[in-house]
Amino acid sequence: MNPTTTNPILEAAQLSVGYRHKGNSRIVLGGLDLRLSPGKFICLLGPNGTGKSTLLRTLSGLQAPLSGQLKLGNQTLDQIPPRDRAKQLSIVFTDSIPIGRMTSKDYVALGRHPFSGRFGGLDQNDVSKIDQALEAVGAMSLAHRQIAELSDGERQKVTIARALAQESRLMLLDEPTAYLDLPRRVECMQLLRDLCHQQSIGMLLSSHDLDLALRFADELWILTPDGKLAQGYPEALALNGTLKRSFANENLDWDDEQGSFRTHKTPCQFITLEGSGPERLWTQRALQRLGYGMTEDPRQSRFQISITHGANEPSWTLAQPSGTHTFSSLEALISQLVQSP
Numbered sequence: 001m002n003p004t005t006t007n008p009i010l011e012a013a014q015l016s017v018g019y020r021h022k023g024n025s026r027i028v029l030g031g032l033d034l035r036l037s038p039g040k041f042i043c044l045l046g047p048n049g050t051g052k053s054t055l056l057r058t059l060s061g062l063q064a065p066l067s068g069q070l071k072l073g074n075q076t077l078d079q080i081p082p083r084d085r086a087k088q089l090s091i092v093f094t095d096s097i098p099i100g101r102m103t104s105k106d107y108v109a110l111g112r113h114p115f116s117g118r119f120g121g122l123d124q125n126d127v128s129k130i131d132q133a134l135e136a137v138g139a140m141s142l143a144h145r146q147i148a149e150l151s152d153g154e155r156q157k158v159t160i161a162r163a164l165a166q167e168s169r170l171m172l173l174d175e176p177t178a179y180l181d182l183p184r185r186v187e188c189m190q191l192l193r194d195l196c197h198q199q200s201i202g203m204l205l206s207s208h209d210l211d212l213a214l215r216f217a218d219e220l221w222i223l224t225p226d227g228k229l230a231q232g233y234p235e236a237l238a239l240n241g242t243l244k245r246s247f248a249n250e251n252l253d254w255d256d257e258q259g260s261f262r263t264h265k266t267p268c269q270f271i272t273l274e275g276s277g278p279e280r281l282w283t284q285r286a287l288q289r290l291g292y293g294m295t296e297d298p299r300q301s302r303f304q305i306s307i308t309h310g311a312n313e314p315s316w317t318l319a320q321p322s323g324t325h326t327f328s329s330l331e332a333l334i335s336q337l338v339q340s341p
Contacts, residue, residue, distance in 0.1 A: 009088070009170045009202045010036040010059060015068035017051065017058040025066050028054050032068070032229055034221075036204055038169050041196040043213035044206040046223030047247065052206040053174055055223070059204070060091045060172050072170070086114040090163035092173040104150070104158045105143040108133055111165030133164040136199075137191060153184035157191075164195065171196075173205035177212070185209060189216045210247065214238070222246050270295040275307025279314045279330070283307060286334055305333070 016030040028051040036042060046052050057063040059070070061077050070077045072088055080088075090111070111133065112126040122130075134140045137157040142150060150158065156176060163171050176192065177185040189209075193216045196203040204221075207213050213220060214234045222230040222242060230242045237243055270293045273284060283305065284294065295301050303320040316333045317326045320340075327333045 008035040008037045009073060010034070010204075011069075011071045012059070013069040015058070015070055016066040017054050017063070018066050019054075020066070027066055027227075029223065029227055029229065030066075034059075034229075034231075036170065036202045038202045039197060039200040040202050041193045041216065041218045042202075042204045042221055043217035043219075044204060044221045044223070045208075045210060045213055045246075047225055050223035050225060050227075052223060056091075056172050056174050056204070056206055060089060061085060062091075083114050086166060086168070088168050089170045089172070090166040090168040092159050092163050092171065092176055102147050103144050104139065104147060104161075105130060105134065107147055107158055108143075108162045108165050111162040114166060129165050129167065133161040134158075136164055136195060137161045152179045153181075153188070156180065156184075156188055160188075160192065160195075164199075168201070170202045171204075173203065175206055175208070177207065177209060185212060193217075210243070269293070269302045270300045272296060272298055272301045272304045273306075274304070275314075277307075277309070277314075279307050279309075279316075283316070283330055283333070286330065287337075290334070290337060 012032055012034040015032040015034065016027050017032070018026045018028040018030075020026075032055075044052050044055065054063065058065050061072075061080075064078065072080060072085065077085070108130050109122060109126070112122055112129060115126065116122060131140070131143075134143055137160050139154070139157045139161055142154055142158060147155065147158065160176070173192070177188050180188060189212050192203060192205065195201060217234055219231060220234050220237055222237065224230060224246045230237060230246070232240075232242070269291075271287060272295060273280065273287065275283065287294070287305075298304065303318060306317045306319075308315055308317065313328060315326055315328055316330065317324060318333060318336065325336065327336065
């Protein structure tokens with residue numbers, strides 16, 4: 001369970017973000033009212049070009065807002081000196097990971113810069129904080145390895161440790177799982193959520209991975225193609241149609257029953273499917289991949305498939321006009337359908 005708090009660490013009112021060029025302003029997002037509290041794990045989603053990176057850069061202070069109010073704690077963000085701001089806010093941008101000759105521990109030590117003395121020296125407390133950050137992300141074994149030698153997943157852990165070493169109450173992350181394979185993406189999201197809840201850090205991360213966001217986020221912020229921002233619990237945004245309106249297109253549609261998007265595919269034939277459990281789920285997915293549509297009306301279906309569970313293993317029965325066949329595996333059923341005219 002994540003801690004609840006009513007005092008936001010980051011707050012925006014009627015915020016407009018975008019770009020200024022030669023005296024002209026181009027608003028990417030406008031009229032934003034945002035609150036991010038310690039202990040909240042929020043995922044920022046949206047189609048390409050809707051302004052996710054622009055919003056993150058503005059919230060982090062790297063880019064000035066076009067209008068509106070933006071506060072970090074009780075102070076206006078642009079009035080906080082950089083060193084003091086770094087004690088409250090840390091950022092993790094995917095393209096900021098160094099690849100030169102630097103050990104992981106040296107890189108994590110950069111997170112102590114806001115607390116170091118005039119000459120940048122580290123005391124025993126700083127060394128302890130660096131070790132704690134490496135330990136928190138499970139990267140102590142990487143401490144003396146060169147950054148250039150690490151895998152993408154290991155570099156991401158070290159980068160998160162550097163942000164943790166800052167001891168900030170707010171962390172902003174831009175696509176932290178972008179270059180990771182699926183197991184490492186899941187591991188990274190779980191690590192970030194757990195750190196957020198355990199250390200009461202407010203976290204906002206942008207992502208293209210809707211499935212992981214639905215599984216891990218406390219809240220979603222969704223940037224829609226028309227420049228709006230929808231906020232809410234993942235399940236509520238799925239039920240009220242926000243996800244469908246934001247991401248569905250001529251090739252994708254939202255599946256309310258599966259809680260995920262599926263590709264549009266004009267069915268070549270319809271079938272009826274009977275059964276239960278995971279076998280039904282994966283059978284249906286296989287059939288849809290092959291181009292079959294589902295129907296409960298036997299008059300519309302070319303054939304029927306029923307799944308039964310015996311004493312040991314499930315079986316699949318295919319009833320066609322030419323006869324009935326029973327298969328002991330889904331693989332055998334698929335092979336038969338692929339070979340059928």
